[in-house]
Amino acid sequence: MSKLLEFPIIVINFKTYIDSLGERGMKIAKDAERVSNETGVSICVAPQFTDIKSIASAVNIPVFAQHVDPHPPGSYTGSVSVEAIKDAGAIGSLLNHSEKKLQLTSIFTAVKMLKSAGLFSLVCADDVEPAMAVATLNPTMIAVEPPELIGTGIPVSKARPEIISESVQRIRSINREVKILCGAGITKGDDVRRAIELGSDGVLLASGVVKTKDPGAIIREMAEALLNSR
Numbered sequence: 453m454s455k456l457l458e459f460p461i462i463v464i465n466f467k468t469y470i471d472s473l474g475e476r477g478m479k480i481a482k483d484a485e486r487v488s489n490e491t492g493v494s495i496c497v498a499p500q501f502t503d504i505k506s507i508a509s510a511v512n513i514p515v516f517a518q519h520v521d522p523h524p525p526g527s528y529t530g531s532v533s534v535e536a537i538k539d540a541g542a543i544g545s546l547l548n549h550s551e552k553k554l555q556l557t558s559i560f561t562a563v564k565m566l567k568s569a570g571l572f573s574l575v576c577a578d579d580v581e582p583a584m585a586v587a588t589l590n591p592t593m594i595a596v597e598p599p600e601l602i603g604t605g606i607p608v609s610k611a612r613p614e615i616i617s618e619s620v621q622r623i624r625s626i627n628r629e630v631k632i633l634c635g636a637g638i639t640k641g642d643d644v645r646r647a648i649e650l651g652s653d654g655v656l657l658a659s660g661v662v663k664t665k666d667p668g669a670i671i672r673e674m675a676e677a678l679l680n681s682r
């Protein structure tokens with residue numbers, strides 16, 4: 453596999469769980485790389501900032517940051533710049549996750565800055581309407597994630613299938629290029645299969661992989677489900 457994005461895709465957000473920090477995060481990233489190599493499914497990991505460099509140097513799959521600030525290099529203490537994540541080896545960044553919200557103008561600026569740096573963007577949206585607004589900013593990917601399902605193990609593809617099918621249909625009406633992912637509560641292969649069958653170009657997930665005893669096994673189950681749903 454390569455560090456290039458291919459679709460459909462599985463994106464694993466490590467968040468700030470202890471279970472995905474440091475060496476534990478490295479193990480999950482290597483599990484993801486092994487499954488990606490064995491199945492041919494594109495799998496991207498989004499570690500904590502402090503682990504991007506070590507993980508991006510160790511695995512040959514796409515590595516994303518979980519956020520970037522919409523500022524140029526300079527006197528922005530505590531911010532994370534596009535240049536910094538690129539230097540660390542990330543090929544893109546999540547933006548506007550429901551746990552790290554941005555104003556629409558900041559999303560616009562950050563998407564533009566990522567693009568100028570040759571990096572990709574995965575912009576999160578809570579529902580269909582905000583996703584349509586984000587689609588006008590031309591990110592690489594949009595992930596529709598109802599916040600109330602995040603971390604619950606209740607998969608969006610079963611609890612709110614209409615948000616996926618409606619997002620795909622209405623986003624496509626304004627942007628035919630952007631890839632449309634969904635997320636929240638996805639913990640099993642069947643949740644992934646259902647999401648793809650509803651028209652998603654992939655899934656964004658966290659606890660279903662990070663909080664399990666055997667992340668490699670669940671990543672493989674999800675990858676195989678994705679293969680069987682194409």
Ligand code: G3P
Binds near residue numbers: 465601603637638658
């Ligand atoms: O970024 C994906 C995340 O918000 C979904 O969380 O734990 O429900 O997979 P989780």
